[in-house]
Amino acid sequence: MNSYDVAVIGSGPGGYVAAIRCAQLGMKTAIIEKYSTLGGTCLNVGCIPSKALLDSSHHYEDAIKHFDAHGIEIPGDVKVNIEKMIARKQSVVDQTTSGIDFLMKKNKIDVYEGVGSFKDATHITIDGKDAGEIEAKNTIIATGSKPSSLPFINIDKERIITSTEALKLKEIPKHMIVIGGGVIGLELGQVYRRLGSEVSIVEYMDRIIPTMDAGLSKELNKVFKKAKFKMNVSHKVKSVERVGDEVVVKTDNKKGEEVELRGDYCLVSVGRRPYTDGLNVEAAGVKLTDRGQVETNEHLQTNVSNIYAIGDVVKGAMLAHKASEEGVLVAETIAGQKPHIDYNLIPGVVYTWPEVAAVGKTEEELKAAGIAYKTGQFPMRALGRSRASMDIDGFVKVLADANTDEILGVHMIGARAADMIAEAVVAMEYRASAEDVSRMSHAHPTFTEAIKEAALAATDDIALHI
Structure with a gap:
């Protein structure tokens, strides 16, 4: 029987990142995945393939609606080849999941294909291609989530x-x-x-x-x-x-x-539901909540001291990047370090066009908490960069403490908001004031100038370009 310092059940953005960090910290690590490809929901049937189709369909929409305005003329009709579009999506998925295979080999992580289930708190049975049993001093549950439904709906997977x-x-x-x-x-x-x-x-x-x-x-x-x-x-x-x-x-x-x-x-x-089917947590004595989540403390440790859980299977937002942060936290905790996650600073993104992104508190939350705040907002249509690219929908809103000017939340909708939100996360991580951000030089012309202008509006109640 193979023995490990850490076994990770599930290879999504939480599980595979946890495994890599454990290996980097000198622990003998195994990862167990029931599917034939690594990467979990995110890489196989979630984040990555959906973004591939969003990008492909965006190109098509630009071709039929916007190219003419740019002086680009296409003879004949523009057509969609849905089979080719889906095939390109799959090639992106394949490249990405093979990259995870490479990272497992690079970090000398043993990969087991099969369903991992607890025999007891230190032994895991694997049912599948790599059937057998392994021993683990510590185990990280990273089994993710599955799509939810309504009780009266019969999902036939066809229509x-x-x-x-x-x-x-x-x-x-x-x-x-x-x-x-x-x-x-x-x-x-x-x-x-x-x-x-x-x-x-x-x-x-x-x-x-x-x-x-x-x-x-x-x-x-x-x-x-x-x-x-x-x-x-x-x-x-x-x-x-x-x-x-x-x-x-x-x-x-x-x-x-x-x-x-x-x-x-x-x-x-x-929505989605935590997925613990087949895990047999009862055999290890691990408690679940009434919502089906694995119950953990602030260190993501279950009631069984050597078993941890991360990602969609525990409380909190079901986000790939949140799972990854938790994977690193648990790995470093097992290694005796003292890591920390500020869940208030985990950004949320909707990858529509325009993109929607946010971090920190909403106005509704600040009002409910009785926190005095001020608002600065700037429309994307007032930016030269937005007009140049014809992406004029949306705005950036900065919420700052009315007394200290510390930024409490940033909410934006517009082109490249998914990328721009990182500036707000950095600012809030270092507890910047709205004035701090308003005095930073932003390259011109860029979409991020809207953040500077919104911060200026929150500070002085007036922006420069509106």
């Missing part, structure tokens, strides 16, 4: 689908009904709307991206309506039925009136 199936459709839907106005539903909805599908968004809450700042939701809603999405907020789904090649979705609106939608595909994107 009633999850994000996994939506990433490999063989045709462009005529009408895709998307249940859920969160990150996954909006991103994939935008992919197919660009390719020509009619798309209807159905959201139970009174706005899309309901966990983010209300101003971001309002602006993104405006952009989606302009793109002729059918937006149905405050709608409660009652039933989803497949009739031949048609899907019928019945909802109640906020007035209690029944609204029926008919389409050829229905994407169910109502």
Whole structure:
């Protein structure tokens, strides 16, 4: 029987990063993955493939809508080859997952293919290609999450689908009904709307991206309506039925009136659930919460001292980069170091176009906490860079403490917001004031000038370029 200092169950962005950091710190490490490719949901059927399709569909939309304005004329019709587009997406996934294989070999991490389950607190049984049993002084549970559904929905993976199936459709839907106005539903909805599908968004809450700042939701809603999405907020789904090649979705609106939608595909994107199936945590004595998450303390340690858990399977936002940070934290904790994560500074991103990104507190949270704050906001359309690229939708909003001027939250929607949010994270990590950021030189012309201007507006109540 092989023995290890650390065994990691699950090879997503939390698991594989944890394994690498453990190996870097001198620990003999194994990683167990039930699928034939490493990388988990994110690399195989989540973050990476969805961004590949978002980029491909964005190119197509630019070609049919914007190239003429740039003086680029294309003879004949521009057509979509959906099979080729899906194949390119898969090649991106393959390159990325093979990169994880390389990192495992480079760091001398033993990889086991199969389902890992606890025999007891220090022994793991592997059922699959590399069947057997290993011993581990410490174990990190990084088994991630799976798409959630509603109890009355039968997901047939053909017409009633999850994000996994939506990433490999063989045709462009005529009408895709998307249940859920969160990150996954909006991103994939935008992919197919660009390719020509009619798309209807159905959201139970009174706005899309309901966990983010209300101003971001309002602006993104405006952009989606302009793109002729059918937006149905405050709608409660009652039933989803497949009739031949048609899907019928019945909802109640906020007035209690029944609204029926008919389409050829229905994407169910109502969130994700922690995945512990087959893990047999009971054999190790590990406790789960009533929500199915692995229960941990502030060190991500379970009630069994040598077993830790990270990522989507524990509490907190289900984000790949949050899982990676937790993987590093646990590895360093096992090594006797004293790492720390500030969860308030984990950014959230929606990769629609315009992109949406945020870090820190929302206005709603600051009001609820009774914290006096001031606001600075700057529209993207006031930037020379935005006008040059025709990306004029959106804004940057900076929230700062009314007394100390410390930045408490930054919320943005616009071109390259996913990249720009890192500036806000750095500023808040070092507890910068809005004035600090407003006095930093930003290259011109760039999208990030909007951050400087919004910080200036929060400091002096007036920006330079509006």
